[in-house]
Amino acid sequence: xxxxxxxxxxxxxxxxxxxxxxxxxxxxxxxxxxxxxxxxxxxxxxxxxxxxxxxxxxxxxxxxxxxxxxxxxxxxxxxxxxxxxxxxxxxxxxxxxxxxxxxxxxxxxxxxxxxxxxxxxxxxxxxxxxxxxxxxxxxxxxxxxxxxxxxxxxxxxxxxxxxx
Numbered sequence: 001x002x003x004x005x006x007x008x009x010x011x012x013x014x015x016x017x018x019x020x021x022x023x024x025x026x027x028x029x030x031x032x033x034x035x036x037x038x039x040x041x042x043x044x045x046x047x048x049x050x051x052x053x054x055x056x057x058x059x060x061x062x063x064x065x066x067x068x069x070x071x072x073x074x075x076x077x078x079x080x081x082x083x084x085x086x087x088x089x090x091x092x093x094x095x096x097x098x099x100x101x102x103x104x105x106x107x108x109x110x111x112x113x114x115x116x117x118x119x120x121x122x123x124x125x126x127x128x129x130x131x132x133x134x135x136x137x138x139x140x141x142x143x144x145x146x147x148x149x150x151x152x153x154x155x156x157x158x159x160x161x162x163x164x
Contacts, residue, residue, distance in 0.1 A: 008135050020123040037160055040154045040155055040156050049102055052098065054097040066095070068092070071121045072122070076125075083123060
């Protein structure tokens with residue numbers, strides 16, 4: 001279990017090591033390395049998701065490890081409260097950024113082993129703190145440093161706790 005302590009409150013996440021071992025272990029390694037501490041939820045879209053895990057408050061992207069294999073064909077559905085890997089248009093490009101679904105986003109699920117069909121790998125579930133996620137989802141956003149949907153006031157991951 002992972003606990004993100006943010007300036008809005010705690011978000012507790014249970015990883016799916018059984019179905020998405022590559023993705024869950026990648027995320028856990030970033031947590032163990034302290035990578036997420038000091039990053040922000042840099043993309044917030046009400047009725048969709050909150051995204052974090054790669055940007056500092058001044059919108060600089062942190063350097064990451066190499067991309068991982070997309071396990072969207074093995075993970076669960078992008079439903080409310082699940083956590084999934086963010087990526088570029090390339091299916092196997094996820095590194096450290098993730099998002100928490102605030103709606104049922106099944107259109108993000110794996111449908112085919114093609115560029116358009118790969119989807120976004122769900123690798124865990126929020127088990128406590130959805131009230132915090134919902135609070136974050138409601139913040140006012142703006143355009144900043146070439147990015148849309150950036151919270152006006154930074155939403156910072158201050159501490160990451162790993163509970164065995």
